Amino acid sequence: MKLQALTALLFSTATLRGTCAQSHVRHHRQHRSQHDAMVARGGQPPVASLANRQAGNPAGSSSKPPAPTPQGSGSGGIAATPRPTPVAPGGTGTNGVPPLNAISSGMPAGTPLPVPTNYAPGAIPPVPGAPPLPAPCSSEVQQWMQELTGVYIPPLSPTVNGTCAGDPAAAAEATARGWWTCSWITRDTDITTCPTPLDWGVSFDDGPSPWSEKLLNYMGSQDLKATFFVVGSRVIERPNVLVEEYMTGNEISVHTWSHHPLTSLTNEQIVAELGWTRKVIQTVLGVTPTTMRPPYGDIDDRVRAISLAMGMVPVIWTSTPASGPFDTNDWKVAGGLLNGAASYNAFEAILGNATSLSTGFIVLEHDLFEVTVDLAIGYTLNAALAHDPPFSLKPIGNCSNIPVGNMYVETNTNITFPYRNNTVVTTTNTTTSSRGSDSGSGSGSASQLHSNSATGRRKSLPWVVAGLIGGYVVVDSLT
Numbered sequence: 001m002k003l004q005a006l007t008a009l010l011f012s013t014a015t016l017r018g019t020c021a022q023s024h025v026r027h028h029r030q031h032r033s034q035h036d037a038m039v040a041r042g043g044q045p046p047v048a049s050l051a052n053r054q055a056g057n058p059a060g061s062s063s064k065p066p067a068p069t070p071q072g073s074g075s076g077g078i079a080a081t082p083r084p085t086p087v088a089p090g091g092t093g094t095n096g097v098p099p100l101n102a103i104s105s106g107m108p109a110g111t112p113l114p115v116p117t118n119y120a121p122g123a124i125p126p127v128p129g130a131p132p133l134p135a136p137c138s139s140e141v142q143q144w145m146q147e148l149t150g151v152y153i154p155p156l157s158p159t160v161n162g163t164c165a166g167d168p169a170a171a172a173e174a175t176a177r178g179w180w181t182c183s184w185i186t187r188d189t190d191i192t193t194c195p196t197p198l199d200w201g202v203s204f205d206d207g208p209s210p211w212s213e214k215l216l217n218y219m220g221s222q223d224l225k226a227t228f229f230v231v232g233s234r235v236i237e238r239p240n241v242l243v244e245e246y247m248t249g250n251e252i253s254v255h256t257w258s259h260h261p262l263t264s265l266t267n268e269q270i271v272a273e274l275g276w277t278r279k280v281i282q283t284v285l286g287v288t289p290t291t292m293r294p295p296y297g298d299i300d301d302r303v304r305a306i307s308l309a310m311g312m313v314p315v316i317w318t319s320t321p322a323s324g325p326f327d328t329n330d331w332k333v334a335g336g337l338l339n340g341a342a343s344y345n346a347f348e349a350i351l352g353n354a355t356s357l358s359t360g361f362i363v364l365e366h367d368l369f370e371v372t373v374d375l376a377i378g379y380t381l382n383a384a385l386a387h388d389p390p391f392s393l394k395p396i397g398n399c400s401n402i403p404v405g406n407m408y409v410e411t412n413t414n415i416t417f418p419y420r421n422n423t424v425v426t427t428t429n430t431t432t433s434s435r436g437s438d439s440g441s442g443s444g445s446a447s448q449l450h451s452n453s454a455t456g457r458r459k460s461l462p463w464v465v466a467g468l469i470g471g472y473v474v475v476d477s478l479t
């Protein structure tokens with residue numbers, strides 16, 4: 001993994017921040033380096049860059065780019081230059097293109113070229129009378145902002161960059177803010193465990209990726225289902241993968257458009273991140289998730305309130321005092337910071353701790369990179385299936401006893417889920433207690449979901465559903 005390359009990539013990364021916020025300049029200055037992001041914060045690799053996508057690379061995956069198509073090689077200069085004198089077979093090519101007799105199916109592939117310019121939202125096109133390129137904080141986002149009306153959104157300032165080191169002042173009040181990143185504080189409205197001991201709520205973040213299908217094949221062979229927390233900018237890259245995940249019985253949930261730490265964004269930016277992602281999922285699948293997972297687990301009471309107001313219940317992964325967050329660190333293997341054995345050791349420790357919990361558990365894993373998929377299908381899923389006592393592997397909604405119909409707006413008839421205006425201020429530092437522990441302090445937040453009051457069933461979403469092509473054009477301009 002070329003971290004430097006990813007850092008550069010990050011600067012051109014799909015972002016909704018551009019025109020959505022006052023703090024545009026500040027945010028650009030704060031762009032984290034990929035290395036810091038990976039080392040410092042239990043985070044995940046950066047998001048898809050459309051430039052990268054157009055170059056034919058899997059987003060953020062510089063370690064194993066897919067084989068470019070044969071058409072991708074050569075300079076493409078043939079049509080643009082004066083007709084070359086035909087070369088004899090075996091002669092030398094022109095303009096960097098291989099000799100004519102080497103041009104064939106299966107010829108060696110070159111490196112796909114990136115798009116040279118990231119045109120900003122609002123840029124003026126070369127077509128007289130055409131409107132500026134669409135902006136992310138369009139009228140749709142303004143309409144989504146209205147879902148916050150009447151809901152109490154705690155007036156917390158955005159954190160500097162979603163890390164504790166980056167914002168010591170906010171970190172010092174992490175407990176009051178409900179800022180998970182710097183306290184592992186969760187709220188009763190978060191789903192962080194499965195209620196039943198030995199249930200593993202399986203999930204994969206950051207896809208759809210070129211490797212998701214490899215994972216799905218394995219899961220199919222084992223009759224396993226999981227929850228996929230998908231990145232909107234990748235859904236438009238691989239809508240067919242999302243369809244496959246959904247149609248084969250997996251749960252689909254929102255993981256933002258551009259995978260930025262949400263606590264560092266303004267209210268409007270958070271609404272745009274969540275709103276565009278649920279919209280593109282709805283465009284592809286016809287259903288709108290009622291759950292979300294914050295990238296890096298970076299959530300505080302402001303982000304919670306916005307997510308809940310928009311009809312999305314936050315889902316994080318389990319933490320315990322003994323083990324810390326249940327993170328396989330598979331993303332660190334993809335980033336070259338750990339080897340597979342170290343990640344597997346982390347997973348074994350998770351299983352060791354999970355066995356003695358009074359609840360089931362949720363673990364952080366990814367389907368973005370081939371190595372993370374390999375760790376899952378070769379090791380972690382296997383190990384859990386072979387474990388004694390046996391674990392039950394289920395999607396997170398299912399292990400939480402949430403009927404699958406409640407996982408989407410269009411099929412949900414439950415007036416108490418998702419709970420909309422309900423930032424419960426009960427502090428739950430670690431969400432699980434050890435089975436047999438006499439402290440009894442662990443609350444098992446999932447079991448408390450049911451006690452929350454509700455404000456009623458969500459209205460149908462306010463947007464007019466665009467066709468996929470229309471949606472593509474709009475979101476493409478957000479990068």
Ligand SMILES: *[C@@H]1O[C@H](CO)[C@@H](O)[C@H](O)[C@H]1NC(C)=O
Nearest residue numbers: 032033036037161163165166
């Ligand atoms: C966050 O900001 C701090 C302070 O500027 C910096 O040291 C750190 O590298 C940043 N971390 C990330 C992940 O951007």
Ligand SMILES: *[C@@H]1O[C@H](CO)[C@@H](O)[C@H](O)[C@H]1NC(C)=O
Nearest residue numbers: 149150151152153421422455
């Ligand atoms: C949401 O909660 C706030 C604070 O408790 C309250 O003032 C407001 O009326 C509630 N709004 C709705 C729509 O329930």
Ligand SMILES: *[C@@H]1O[C@H](CO)[C@@H](O)[C@H](O)[C@H]1NC(C)=O
Nearest residue numbers: 175183184185320321429430
């Ligand atoms: C939450 O629990 C962890 C692990 O026990 C501890 O390190 C951390 O300080 C706690 N945070 C707060 C705010 O109490």
Ligand SMILES: *[C@@H]1O[C@H](CO)[C@@H](O)[C@H](O)[C@H]1NC(C)=O
Nearest residue numbers: 322323348349350351352353
């Ligand atoms: C629980 O997790 C901690 C931290 O990873 C680890 O040191 C410990 O061995 C684990 N316990 C069991 C029983 O596996």
Ligand SMILES: *[C@@H]1O[C@H](CO)[C@@H](O)[C@H](O)[C@H]1NC(C)=O
Nearest residue numbers: 397398399400401402403404
């Ligand atoms: C969970 O999935 C199983 C297997 O598909 C199903 O039988 C069960 O009813 C589901 N649970 C809920 C709460 O829907």
Ligand SMILES: *[C@@H]1O[C@H](CO)[C@@H](O)[C@H](O)[C@H]1NC(C)=O
Nearest residue numbers: 402403406414416417449450
């Ligand atoms: C509605 O959701 C609540 C909270 O998740 C759950 O306790 C209840 O069983 C659900 N009811 C139905 C009919 O799905």
